[in-house]
Amino acid sequence: MKECKNVCDTQSCFVCQRCLPDWLPAVKAQRINFEVKKGQSIFAENDLVSGIYFIYSGTVKVHKRWDKDKELIIRFAKAGDIMGHLGLGKDPKYPVSATALEPTVLCYIDRAFFESTLKVNTDLTFKLMHFFADELQHSRKSMLDFVHMSVKARIAKSLIALRNQFGMSADNTINLELSRQDLASFSGASYETLFKVVNELTLNKIVELTGRRIKILDEAELLNIINQDNLNVK
Amino acid sequence: MKECKNVCDTQSCFVCQRCLPDWLPAVKAQRINFEVKKGQSIFAENDLVSGIYFIYSGTVKVHKRWDKDKELIIRFAKAGDIMGHLGLGKDPKYPVSATALEPTVLCYIDRAFFESTLKVNTDLTFKLMHFFADELQHSRKSMLDFVHMSVKARIAKSLIALRNQFGMSADNTINLELSRQDLASFSGASYETLFKVVNELTLNKIVELTGRRIKILDEAELLNIINQDNLNVK
DNA sequence: CGAGTTGTTGACCTACTTCAATTCTCGTGG
DNA sequence: CCACGAGAATTGAAGTAGGTCAACAACTCG
Numbered sequence: 321m322k323e324c325k326n327v328c329d330t331q332s333c334f335v336c337q338r339c340l341p342d343w344l345p346a347v348k349a350q351r352i353n354f355e356v357k358k359g360q361s362i363f364a365e366n367d368l369v370s371g372i373y374f375i376y377s378g379t380v381k382v383h384k385r386w387d388k389d390k391e392l393i394i395r396f397a398k399a400g401d402i403m404g405h406l407g408l409g410k411d412p413k414y415p416v417s418a419t420a421l422e423p424t425v426l427c428y429i430d431r432a433f434f435e436s437t438l439k440v441n442t443d444l445t446f447k448l449m450h451f452f453a454d455e456l457q458h459s460r461k462s463m464l465d466f467v468h469m470s471v472k473a474r475i476a477k478s479l480i481a482l483r484n485q486f487g488m489s490a491d492n493t494i495n496l497e498l499s500r501q502d503l504a505s506f507s508g509a510s511y512e513t514l515f516k517v518v519n520e521l522t523l524n525k526i527v528e529l530t531g532r533r534i535k536i537l538d539e540a541e542l543l544n545i546i547n548q549d550n551l552n553v554k
Numbered sequence: 555m556k557e558c559k560n561v562c563d564t565q566s567c568f569v570c571q572r573c574l575p576d577w578l579p580a581v582k583a584q585r586i587n588f589e590v591k592k593g594q595s596i597f598a599e600n601d602l603v604s605g606i607y608f609i610y611s612g613t614v615k616v617h618k619r620w621d622k623d624k625e626l627i628i629r630f631a632k633a634g635d636i637m638g639h640l641g642l643g644k645d646p647k648y649p650v651s652a653t654a655l656e657p658t659v660l661c662y663i664d665r666a667f668f669e670s671t672l673k674v675n676t677d678l679t680f681k682l683m684h685f686f687a688d689e690l691q692h693s694r695k696s697m698l699d700f701v702h703m704s705v706k707a708r709i710a711k712s713l714i715a716l717r718n719q720f721g722m723s724a725d726n727t728i729n730l731e732l733s734r735q736d737l738a739s740f741s742g743a744s745y746e747t748l749f750k751v752v753n754e755l756t757l758n759k760i761v762e763l764t765g766r767r768i769k770i771l772d773e774a775e776l777l778n779i780i781n782q783d784n785l786n787v788k
Numbered sequence: 789c790g791a792g793t794t795g796t797t798g799a800c801c802t803a804c805t806t807c808a809a810t811t812c813t814c815g816t817g818g
Numbered sequence: 819c820c821a822c823g824a825g826a827a828t829t830g831a832a833g834t835a836g837g838t839c840a841a842c843a844a845c846t847c848g
Binding site for chain 2 (some may be wrong): 825826828829
């Protein structure tokens with residue numbers, strides 16, 4: 321991980337202004353930007369928490385391995401998102417790993433400095449608390465979905481989620497290239513099962529996967545699958 | 555839900571002092587205590603968020619139905635715990651339900667008042683943020699466990715979790731009476747499967763279930779089951 | 789052009805869930 | 819005090835989603 325040449329400490333620096341979420345102006349002084357190559361690890365589970373990361377550009381997957389070739393992707397993070405905030409809790413270890421999916425520029429803020437900023441800046445802390453409340457709600461929801469939805473519905477949900485987070489271009493292609501492997505990990509399914517389901521969806525003209533490109537052809541039908549499944553469990 | 559006679563607004567009130575977590579002294583003025591009967595609902599999913607609850611005494615299950623006779627118990631809450639804090643997020647609805655498992659006394663704090671207290675009290679907000687970070691970490695972890703652990707291991711984990719949260723008396727009985735139905739919902743398994751697994755555990759002298767009483771005889775073996783399973787997934 | 793990944797597919801296999809049948813338990817009214 | 823009915827406990831049998839494995843195709847990259 322080499323230090324980015326865009327290290328900056330003035331308001332006028334374009335890079336850093338974008339690097340931080342707009343509600344975090346207070347920490348603009350003490351920070352360092354890093355550049356990470358595609359596929360490179362940013363932090364790994366059980367690493368000691370040393371700070372918090374903000375993404376300036378690129379995309380990162382936050383994931384947890386539980387075996388050599390098995391992992392669950394918990395979420396994706398893109399420009400403007402926070403990472404490593406779980407380290408703010410009691411346990412001073414990152415419970416998950418983060419790996420860059422494309423060349424990524426990150427902004428790193430030392431934990432001690434971040435915490436002392438929080439102590440001073442009520443408003444910031446308040447907003448961060450709200451952010452956590454939202455995250456928690458979202459996390460709970462996806463946990464429930466995992467437990468009671470079928471793999472097919474989970475895949476449909478994953479696709480919709482990707483679309484919502486990254487948007488799609490005019491031709492309905494999701495603005496994120498993703499391997500099937502990662503898609504499987506994100507849906508909590510085995511690679512082969514994902515393949516079979518995606519195949520079926522392709523035959524029914526609901527989605528189209530060419531290489532790492534994902535195209536959603538029939539969103540209504542995807543939503544249908546998700547809902548049907550909710551009912552089918554009866 | 556009838557108003558409890560122990561409504562109080564002075565420091566000297568025993569009830570209210572215990573009702574609030576020790577790090578929340580600031581809100582001691584504006585609150586109301588309620589009494590809830592066993593099995594009674596405190597709030598249900600999609601209810602509009604009106605406030606936040608603290609448990610003074612008793613036990614509550616926080617759960618989500620997804621069908622008439624299917625639910626997942628997300629967590630249990632006991633004296634001193636917070637409930638309904640997810641409503642602090644963007645979406646002004648409770649995403650889950652809460653139901654009393656035994657006669658319970660709750661302390662209710664209006665959302666607006668709670669929020670304005672937070673705005674003033676930096677330290678409180680800071681601690682709450684940390685609490686959320688911990689919760690989030692815990693929530694993520696249990697999501698992962700659900701995805702990759704076998705039912706047997708999930709049940710073992712549930713038992714350990716109950717022991718940790720509620721403790722056990724001298725004869726190794728967990729200090730919480732729980733129906734098998736609820737135990738199944740907590741482990742994310744069907745009633746029958748839970749039964750069979752519990753049966754096996756009983757035969758092997760690992761646990762003992764008599765009625766709603768749960769006794770842990772061989773904790774080491776339970777932990778073993780959890781770990782074995784982690785490995786078995788290979 | 790081989791050797792090594794990475795896609796594709798089919799055939800099992802297993803851990804659950806679901807369903808159905810039976811027994812047990814306990815409250816209630818005759 | 820007993821009978822009886824409702825609901826829980828208990829158990830077995832059958833069905834199924836989806837994970838695993840193994841084989842092959844197809845596409846890289848030296």
